[in-house]
Amino acid sequence: QSVLTQPPSVSGAPGQRVTISCTGSSSNIGTGYDVHWYQQLPGTAPKLLIYANNNRPSGVPDRFSGSKSGTSASLAISGLQADDEADYYCQSSDSTLSGSRVFGGGTKLTVL
Amino acid sequence: QVQLQQWGTGLLKPSETLSLTCAVYGGSFSAYSWSWIRQPPGKGLEWIGEINHSGSTSYNPSLKSRVTISVDTSKNQFSLKVTSVIAADTAIYYCARERAWYEDYWGPGTLVTVSS
Numbered sequence: 001q002s003v004l005t006q007p008p009s010v011s012g013a014p015g016q017r018v019t020i021s022c023t024g025s026s027s028n029i030g031t032g033y034d035v036h037w038y039q040q041l042p043g044t045a046p047k048l049l050i051y052a053n054n055n056r057p058s059g060v061p062d063r064f065s066g067s068k069s070g071t072s073a074s075l076a077i078s079g080l081q082a083d084d085e086a087d088y089y090c091q092s093s094d095s096t097l098s099g100s101r102v103f104g105g106g107t108k109l110t111v112l
Numbered sequence: 113q114v115q116l117q118q119w120g121t122g123l124l125k126p127s128e129t130l131s132l133t134c135a136v137y138g139g140s141f142s143a144y145s146w147s148w149i150r151q152p153p154g155k156g157l158e159w160i161g162e163i164n165h166s167g168s169t170s171y172n173p174s175l176k177s178r179v180t181i182s183v184d185t186s187k188n189q190f191s192l193k194v195t196s197v198i199a200a201d202t203a204i205y206y207c208a209r210e211r212a213w214y215e216d217y218w219g220p221g222t223l224v225t226v227s228s
Contacts, residue, residue: 036214045206045218089157093213100172101159
């Protein structure tokens with residue numbers, strides 16, 4: 001059972017927009033800790049996609065965007081492409097775990 | 113460009129000690145903290161802990177009693193030891209650079225299998 005809750009799977013057709021939710025609590029997202037997002041293509045290491053809620057590292061397309069509100073955060077992917085098919089993880093920190101970083105369980109994005 | 117290269121024992125028996133090392137190439141080693149994260153086969157990510165250049169550490173409370181992370185700044189390397197391993201420690205172990213509580217550069221991962 002992950003501290004942060006994500007839907008196990010989402011899907012969308014090429015060109016569509018999808019969102020992935022990340023639900024936490026008052027001890028993590030709700031207490032002000034930032035949320036970060038990673039993309040993991042099959043057989044590879046995770047790649048930083050969004051940091052500090054809504055910031056993209058250099059090289060990440062602006063089709064990817066993040067937001068945070070209350071005890072939840074979301075990752076939006078617009079203009080879906082076939083190579084967006086991957087697992088996506090949210091990450092934050094948790095005050096009940098001495099500030100340890102925590103991950104969501106991951107969401108498998110399928111491009112139909 | 114920052115690159116992380118990792119190595120260590122891939123097959124262990126229960127009760128043995130897992131040992132991995134990560135070397136950092138490029139960038140400033142002393143300006144950052146360095147993390148270990150693991151991923152059991154087919155499952156999600158779990159943060160293990162981190163260390164800064166001066167040796168200050170922070171560990172996941174669920175693993176703290178068995179985990180030690182150390183650093184060798186002369187070689188730009190950091191290491192992970194997990195004692196008394198069990199089958200549930202079977203995972204891909206990643207080293208990564210920590211920046212403001214997120215990881216921006218990751219190693220390729222090392223599969224560690226615990227089996228009798």
